[in-house]
Amino acid sequence: SQQGEEDPQALSIQEGENATMNCSYKTSINNLQWYRQNSGRGLVHLILIRSNEREKHSGRLRVTLDTSKKSSSLLITASRAADTASYFCATLTSQVVSARQLTFGSGTQLTVLP
Amino acid sequence: NAGVTQTPKFQVLKTGQSMTLQCAQDMNHEYMSWYRQDPGMGLRLIHYSVGAGITDQGEVPNGYNVSRSTTEDFPLRLLSAAPSQTSVYFCASSYRDKLNTEAFFGQGTRLTVV
Numbered sequence: 001s002q003q004g005e006e007d008p009q010a011l012s013i014q015e016g017e018n019a020t021m022n023c024s025y026k027t028s029i030n031n032l033q034w035y036r037q038n039s040g041r042g043l044v045h046l047i048l049i050r051s052n053e054r055e056k057h058s059g060r061l062r063v064t065l066d067t068s069k070k071s072s073s074l075l076i077t078a079s080r081a082a083d084t085a086s087y088f089c090a091t092l093t094s095q096v097v098s099a100r101q102l103t104f105g106s107g108t109q110l111t112v113l114p
Numbered sequence: 115n116a117g118v119t120q121t122p123k124f125q126v127l128k129t130g131q132s133m134t135l136q137c138a139q140d141m142n143h144e145y146m147s148w149y150r151q152d153p154g155m156g157l158r159l160i161h162y163s164v165g166a167g168i169t170d171q172g173e174v175p176n177g178y179n180v181s182r183s184t185t186e187d188f189p190l191r192l193l194s195a196a197p198s199q200t201s202v203y204f205c206a207s208s209y210r211d212k213l214n215t216e217a218f219f220g221q222g223t224r225l226t227v228v
Contacts, residue, residue, distance in 0.1 A: 009154075030213055030214070031213070031214050033216065033217075035219075040222075041221060041222070042118075042204060042219035042220055042221045042222055043157075043204065043206075043217075043219040044219070045216035045217065045218070048214055048215075048216060050214055088156060088157070090157075090217075092213070100145075100164075100213075101147075101159055101162065101172065102147070102159075102206075102208075102217055103159065103173075104149070104156040104157040104158075105156050106154060106155060106156040107156055
């Protein structure tokens with residue numbers, strides 16, 4: 001079963017607006033990561049937040065993590081048409097290397113209209 | 115740097131045929147994994163490996179075999195293809211002993227089983 005679920009499934013905004021995507025997960029985690037996937041391409045890592053962190057920034061990206069609610073959000077500020085892509089959250093569970101797995105949610109399709 | 119290279123990019127198989135999806139990485143990553151991506155399902159883990167000679171099953175391993183004879187290569191074998199295996203397959207790699215590290219993905223193999 002999937003660990004993470006993104007919300008909304010699809011989001012359409014105008015260029016310049018902010019985009020917020022949410023992710024909920026089920027079990028305790030070591031870290032939570034966000035990836036972007038452009039149409040027909042592989043996934044590209046955006047940002048990683050550790051379980052003991054609450055907020056992290058990278059350029060126009062802001063990620064928050066609430067371990068008590070088992071949820072995370074990704075905020076993209078001042079969106080651009082080039083931000084159009086699918087965004088996935090992924091959780092890393094288990095300290096044991098042999099059992100470590102990166103589990104993905106179903107993704108949010110973001111469309112930024114020019 | 116090449117990163118993670120998957121071949122082929124596209125493949126059509128007939129039901130019952132076998133084939134091997136190739137994955138190679140040049141980053142000396144110990145951890146490698148295979149995912150399949152289906153519409154609305156996100157990425158699901160098929161098999162993973164924490165080093166040469168060591169493999170384990172993920173969430174959806176049935177119908178797939180893997181082996182890891184070298185650090186660089188992690189092929190995925192379909193022994194008898196079924197239409198349910200029509201999907202996009204992604205290979206990923208990362209450092210095994212670094213907990214808070216990103217995964218690098220290949221560009222994917224789009225497989226159709228008719």
